[in-house]
């Protein structure tokens with residue numbers, strides 16, 4: 001297994017980005033440390049939130065679970081985890097908007 005790394009110009013900001021190619025799978029992954037662009041997600045948009053949970057995350061919270069148990073647990077709670085994350089997202093947005101409003105008011109009163 002080997003990986004070759006070369007440099008490309010970032011399609012997002014034009015700075016030097018790293019291009020990695022896995023010589024076994026031929027998979028290519030490019031990443032720009034200047035702007036955070038990567039070839040998997042394209043241009044980073046802070047409005048897009050992608051959360052991906054895996055068995056290892058379950059194991060962090062339940063170290064005594066086997067790999068299989070982690071997978072079963074994740075399958076079982078997955079839908080709720082997704083729904084609750086969206087619910088929480090609304091709460092967080094409300095909270096951040098309160099902050100935003102407060103800052104805006106302060107700016108206006110200066």
Ligand SMILES: [Zn+2]
Pocket residue numbers: 010011012013014015017032033034035036037
């Ligand atoms: Zn860039």
